[in-house]
Amino acid sequence: MKVIRSPLFYVGDKAKLVPQIVPHFPKDIALFIEPFVGGGSISINSPAKAYLLNDFNTHVSGLHAWLLEQENFDILMRKIEGRIREIGLKSSFLGDAIPEELKTEFPKTYFAHQNKAAYESLRALFNQGTDKDFLDFYLLLIFGFNRMIRFNGSGEFNVPVGNVDFNSNVADALKNYLNWASKSNIQVKAGDYRKAIEIEDLPINSFFYFDPPYLIAQAEYNKSWGESEELEFFNYLDSLTNANVKWAFSNVLTYRDQTNKLLVDWAQKHQVVDLQSNYISYHDNGDKKPREVLVKNYE
Numbered sequence: 001m002k003v004i005r006s007p008l009f010y011v012g013d014k015a016k017l018v019p020q021i022v023p024h025f026p027k028d029i030a031l032f033i034e035p036f037v038g039g040g041s042i043s044i045n046s047p048a049k050a051y052l053l054n055d056f057n058t059h060v061s062g063l064h065a066w067l068l069e070q071e072n073f074d075i076l077m078r079k080i081e082g083r084i085r086e087i088g089l090k091s092s093f094l095g096d097a098i099p100e101e102l103k104t105e106f107p108k109t110y111f112a113h114q115n116k117a118a119y120e121s122l123r124a125l126f127n128q129g130t131d132k133d134f135l136d137f138y139l140l141l142i143f144g145f146n147r148m149i150r151f152n153g154s155g156e157f158n159v160p161v162g163n164v165d166f167n168s169n170v171a172d173a174l175k176n177y178l179n180w181a182s183k184s185n186i187q188v189k190a191g192d193y194r195k196a197i198e199i200e201d202l203p204i205n206s207f208f209y210f211d212p213p214y215l216i217a218q219a220e221y222n223k224s225w226g227e228s229e230e231l232e233f234f235n236y237l238d239s240l241t242n243a244n245v246k247w248a249f250s251n252v253l254t255y256r257d258q259t260n261k262l263l264v265d266w267a268q269k270h271q272v273v274d275l276q277s278n279y280i281s282y283h284d285n286g287d288k289k290p291r292e293v294l295v296k297n298y299e
């Protein structure tokens with residue numbers, strides 16, 4: 001299966017699990033709803049007649065909305081190239097060579113050294129602006145450390161420069177996303193997952209895929225998710241099941257020494273598919289494999 005990478009290169013994205021997850025989805029989907037969309041790796045790789053993408057992080061949903069506004073790849077690339085030149089960033093895709101002295105002096109981190117000053121001035125400009133500029137935000141993401149999205153308590157984007165650049169993989173991801181978008185009917189929303197759509201408004205053959213924060217694993221977006229959020233989420237899934245709506249969701253049942261007991265109990269009444277886990281964390285020492293699963297309410 002050919003997998004399209006999301007242009008958001010989302011930390012913890014599901015790109016590697018697409019071949020294991022997507023074949024379990026229903027074949028004929030009228031509306032594919034992804035209420036915790038993040039980078040959207042699953043949506044962009046799932047055939048459907050229409051899509052509804054939602055994320056309560058307005059920077060994430062805003063990036064999708066901004067990408068969907070773009071006319072085509074060539075016009076977007078011209079805007080990106082113009083801004084990269086204006087700011088003084090260097091990009092291998094745009095043919096910028098790395099000076100040999102920089103490669104010798106910093107054999108593993110020359111991209112970061114090359115772009116640090118320009119990146120920091122772009123970040124300062126972005127943080128000064130009241131109306132967020134998504135082209136600048138996208139460039140901060142692409143040139144930022146681990147392609148992370150992170151803000152400090154005062155709402156300032158605070159990711160340092162990364163040892164990455166705008167390369168051909170980045171360009172391919174953009175092109176593929178815009179190609180998918182041009183052939184699809186896509187709506188983006190920013191809010192809590194329960195507000196993405198009213199159950200009464202669902203067309204026949206709607207399907208939900210959820211990738212919520214995990215109760216027992218650590219990531220930036222997992223911090224606000226505790227036991228009460230987990231139980232509310234199960235209630236929401238139950239309400240969909242009661243309305244005869246199909247759904248599937250990704251999660252981890254065990255992670256290092258922890259077990260998500262709430263999920264183990266609740267999942268007994270559903271189908272649980274084991275996945276070959278790719279869950280890697282910088283806390284891991286690799287001696288204990290997490291149990292990563294897809295839970296679904298249909299055969």
Ligand SMILES: C[S@@+](CC[C@H](N)C(=O)[O-])C[C@H]1O[C@@H](n2cnc3c(N)ncnc32)[C@H](O)[C@@H]1O
Nearest residue numbers: 010013014036038039040041056057192193211
């Ligand atoms: C695990 S990530 C999704 C990653 C995605 N599957 C991918 O492949 O890129 C979970 C997302 O849920 C969002 N989120 C967390 N709580 C939410 C809520 N209550 N309602 C809507 N979105 C939420 C976070 O902002 C985050 O982007």
